[in-house]
Amino acid sequence: MFANKQIEKYYRQCETLLNFTGVSWWIIDLEEAPDVFYCNKTMCDTFHLGNDIQHSISKTCPIAGDYNKFIAIKSSVSAQEIYKEYDDLKNNKIAEYDNRFPYYDETKDKVLYFSSRAKALVRNEFGKAILLLGIIEPEAVNEELYKQASIDSLTGLKNRRAFDSQLQFMLNLAKRERRTISLLMFDIDHFKEYNDCLGHYSGDLCLMKIAGLLTKSCCRETDIVCRYGGEEFAIVTYGDSHNTLRLAENVRRCVYESNIPHPKVASGRVTVSAGYISVLADEHTTPRSLIESADCGLYLAKRKGRDQSICGLKVNENLAG
Numbered sequence: 221m222f223a224n225k226q227i228e229k230y231y232r233q234c235e236t237l238l239n240f241t242g243v244s245w246w247i248i249d250l251e252e253a254p255d256v257f258y259c260n261k262t263m264c265d266t267f268h269l270g271n272d273i274q275h276s277i278s279k280t281c282p283i284a285g286d287y288n289k290f291i292a293i294k295s296s297v298s299a300q301e302i303y304k305e306y307d308d309l310k311n312n313k314i315a316e317y318d319n320r321f322p323y324y325d326e327t328k329d330k331v332l333y334f335s336s337r338a339k340a341l342v343r344n345e346f347g348k349a350i351l352l353l354g355i356i357e358p359e360a361v362n363e364e365l366y367k368q369a370s371i372d373s374l375t376g377l378k379n380r381r382a383f384d385s386q387l388q389f390m391l392n393l394a395k396r397e398r399r400t401i402s403l404l405m406f407d408i409d410h411f412k413e414y415n416d417c418l419g420h421y422s423g424d425l426c427l428m429k430i431a432g433l434l435t436k437s438c439c440r441e442t443d444i445v446c447r448y449g450g451e452e453f454a455i456v457t458y459g460d461s462h463n464t465l466r467l468a469e470n471v472r473r474c475v476y477e478s479n480i481p482h483p484k485v486a487s488g489r490v491t492v493s494a495g496y497i498s499v500l501a502d503e504h505t506t507p508r509s510l511i512e513s514a515d516c517g518l519y520l521a522k523r524k525g526r527d528q529s530i531c532g533l534k535v536n537e538n539l540a541g
């Protein structure tokens with residue numbers, strides 16, 4: 221089954237050395253059979269590749285994490301970038317290939333996250349890779365622990381820590397795929413007075429209700445909804461400013477129409493203000509620039525009287541210093 225004795229020897233060695241639970245790996249002989257990769261059983265099981273350990277790279281590219289139709293990275297631009305990195309690795313311009321990718325597992329109806337790394341095991345006298353080895357590991361090995369560390373216990377939404385890592389991750393994908401990324405920030409209006417008047421326990425219930433409304437308003441699998449802090453919530457999504465304004469307004473209206481009584485304000489009900497930003501991600505886009513821009517919109521929404529959604533100014537971190 222193996223193209224030659226050398227690749228078989230390395231495959232057997234990897235079987236012994238890389239026999240860790242949940243770790244997938246693959247190996248390619250670029251000289252003798254550049255379109256073929258051999259992988260371990262874990263990789264076959266994880267990515268539903270059947271029982272065969274031998275596969276075609278052009279059909280199931282392990283280095284791109286492009287497992288047929290299930291991978292989130294689909295554009296030809298990102299594929300080009302991935303192949304450029306692959307070429308750089310082969311030609312010794314980079315020592316290691318590093319990637320993170322989401323994979324939609326149809327059988328579990330769930331998006332799983334993996335990190336993928338590759339290295340040359342053998343190079344020729346000119347530095348060109350002869351044998352490549354790649355390792356793929358699940359990002360959340362202990363799902364329950366991961367959940368506990370990333371979930372806000374009051375609302376069940378993702379917490380700030382999870383938000384930070386998800387924002388960075390979605391931004392990386394947006395840059396790679398030249399997509400528009402949007403950040404929306406929501407803040408409950410006059411919440412101090414709500415707490416002061418109705419008590420902290422009612423305040424907690426109100427936060428839980430609003431968290432539920434936010435979740436209901438986001439229907440895309442890729443949308444990230446989180447409790448940013450105190451009485452502030454955030455959504456990260458892909459989509460242009462038109463769609464983002466629509467989402468912000470949906471949430472704002474939904475909260476208004478829920479008619480949660482607030483005895484200390486003129487409307488008699490709880491409202492939220494929203495600030496948002498949508499940018500075509502480029503090298504200047506950072507989590508900080510997105511947060512500052514959305515925050516700027518939120519500040520304006522509060523200043524203009526609350527219960528409204530306003531687009532923030534674009535902040536270029538290079539200029540902002």
Ligand SMILES: Nc1nc2c(ncn2[C@@H]2O[C@H](COP(=O)(O)OP(=O)(O)OP(=O)(O)O)[C@@H](O)[C@H]2O)c(=O)[nH]1
Nearest residue numbers: 407408409410411412413415420423424450451522
């Ligand atoms: N009940 C409850 N209250 C919280 C929680 N986290 C933050 N808060 C309260 O949220 C309130 C936020 O008040 P402020 O930042 O003054 O803002 P605000 O009263 O909403 O005023 P505007 O934002 O200007 O409309 C504070 O009273 C906090 O104690 C929480 O987990 N539970």
